[in-house]
Amino acid sequence: MAESRGPDHPRTEFLPFARPDIGPREIAAVVEVLESGWLTSGPRVKDFEAAMKARLGVAEAVACSSGTAALHLAVEAAGLGPGDEVIVPTFTFTATAEVVRYVGATPVLVDIDAADLNISVGAASAAVGPRTRAIIAADIGGFPCDWTGLRRLAQVHDLVLIDDAAHALPATLEGVSVGHWADMTALSFYATKTLTTGEGGMLLTDRAAWADRARVMRLHGIAQDAWNRYGEHGTWYYEVVAPGFKYNLTDIAAAMGLVQLERLDETTARRTQIAAMYTTGLASVAGLSLPGATRADSGSWHLYTLRLAPGTDAAGREEFLGRLKAARIGTSVHFIPLHRHPYYHEDLGFRREDFPVAEREFERVVSLPIYPSMSDRDVADVIAAVTWAAE
Ligand SMILES: *Cc1c(COP(=O)(O)O)cnc(C)c1O
Numbered sequence: 001m002a003e004s005r006g007p008d009h010p011r012t013e014f015l016p017f018a019r020p021d022i023g024p025r026e027i028a029a030v031v032e033v034l035e036s037g038w039l040t041s042g043p044r045v046k047d048f049e050a051a052m053k054a055r056l057g058v059a060e061a062v063a064c065s066s067g068t069a070a071l072h073l074a075v076e077a078a079g080l081g082p083g084d085e086v087i088v089p090t091f092t093f094t095a096t097a098e099v100v101r102y103v104g105a106t107p108v109l110v111d112i113d114a115a116d117l118n119i120s121v122g123a124a125s126a127a128v129g130p131r132t133r134a135i136i137a138a139d140i141g142g143f144p145c146d147w148t149g150l151r152r153l154a155q156v157h158d159l160v161l162i163d164d165a166a167h168a169l170p171a172t173l174e175g176v177s178v179g180h181w182a183d184m185t186a187l188s189f190y191a192t193k194t195l196t197t198g199e200g201g202m203l204l205t206d207r208a209a210w211a212d213r214a215r216v217m218r219l220h221g222i223a224q225d226a227w228n229r230y231g232e233h234g235t236w237y238y239e240v241v242a243p244g245f246k247y248n249l250t251d252i253a254a255a256m257g258l259v260q261l262e263r264l265d266e267t268t269a270r271r272t273q274i275a276a277m278y279t280t281g282l283a284s285v286a287g288l289s290l291p292g293a294t295r296a297d298s299g300s301w302h303l304y305t306l307r308l309a310p311g312t313d314a315a316g317r318e319e320f321l322g323r324l325k326a327a328r329i330g331t332s333v334h335f336i337p338l339h340r341h342p343y344y345h346e347d348l349g350f351r352r353e354d355f356p357v358a359e360r361e362f363e364r365v366v367s368l369p370i371y372p373s374m375s376d377r378d379v380a381d382v383i384a385a386v387t388w389a390a391e
Helices: 024-036 043-056 067-077 094-102 121-127 147-157 208-218 226-230 251-262 264-282 314-326 342-347 356-362 376-389
Strands: 060-064 085-089 106-110 132-138 160-164 184-188 201-205 304-307 365-368
Touching (some): 060 067, 067 094, 067 132, 094 132, 121 147, 201 208, 314 365, 314 376
Parallel strands (some): 085 106, 085 132, 160 184
Antiparallel strands (some): 304 365
């Protein structure tokens, strides 16, 4: 029986699902900040914003304390509030939708496309009503949504488009970089993401008025930032113009981010290489559906989410995950659809029967480890374990 055979080459050490790739350059950059006497938002944050603008070619970049903060600043800058509806896919992390509640607006969850697990433009279109003001869509795993379809829909109904690009740095869509697909884009620098500062995020936009508002709201609604206030050219005077938030990024984090951004091509190349090794190594395993681009794009390979045979139920997926654990391979599941969580189900009233695609695909998805510090041997171990577990 397969259970007693195990993978051909059992590992002695557990392979974690995710591990940040922090090298000597990140460590040196952080130490330099610690020794500089300036820890909070200062020159490194300004450098990090400038470097991201140069890299992506966006007009405005507002560094903040998390991807969630960037999304919150986006919906706030867009002026969304009570009575407004915002369309959000159900197959995402709760941050995508919770920020809509932060400003008192109403998230309207919609189903996804089976092809790429991203928001279904058809479902979004069907959900547009007289109160709809915006769409927030996430590029799941780093594969861009159908932004052409979303832009068309947004134009017809005069909606603000917000890209939850927490997974998408540095993906491109038909040659166009992340940061240019929607009206506003939120990046995340959480520990597992393609570029990390431990915690951190950035709001990108080409519209100066939104960026100015986000910069004010990022720091207590103060019209100038702390660097201007306390630097050698600063003054003691400041004005509070709104009840803002405490969402600024530290120079400690930004120093890490600058190095990570310089290394992004190298780390993305390794992720892409690992994805190709998985796709080649798992191609002949019966029943599996492997991830890949569904339109003319290049993904960031933040996730490698395969799908088990159609019709696999929760118990079947659990057994598969158990076998990978026995083979000492860490895995994860992205994502539990939002409508299944108590808050969205019980408090907001979303029901499973309204999301047939997300319901079906959720039970089949399994995310494999994919990060730059994995060795070729680690990748081979995952392929052997998945091949065995899928028997
Ligand atoms: C990680 C993530 C976020 C939030 O990012 P934080 O930096 O952790 O706040 C938002 N949306 C999605 C889809 C994510 O995976």
